[in-house]
Amino acid sequence: MMFNIGVYDPDAWAAANKSGxxxxxxxxxxxxxxxxxxxxTGITAMTLAVLSAFEQRASGQ
Known part of the structure; x- marks a missing residue:
């Protein structure tokens, strides 16, 4: 499984978008x-994904 999360400073992101x-x-x-x-953010996303998978397995989905 691979997650894509934001990793850049918002000001750097805005400057890059503005300059191209x-x-x-x-x-x-x-x-x-x-x-x-x-x-x-990465820890939260991965934890929620694992907990969700456990819930689905426990409920028989």
Whole structure:
């Protein structure tokens, strides 16, 4: 399973959109996600996905 979550500072994202210059992707040596909100969002998303899968299995779906 793969999650895509936002990892960039909102100001950097807005500047890149305005200039048309793409931000570095996750395989670039220049990739630099904002750590705290990125990790918290990823943990929350993964936890909810696992809990949802357990609920579906427990209810026989």
């Amino acid at each position: 210059t793409p931000l570095p992707g996750n395989h670039s040596p220049l990739f630099a996600p904002v750590p705290k909100p990125t990790i918290q």
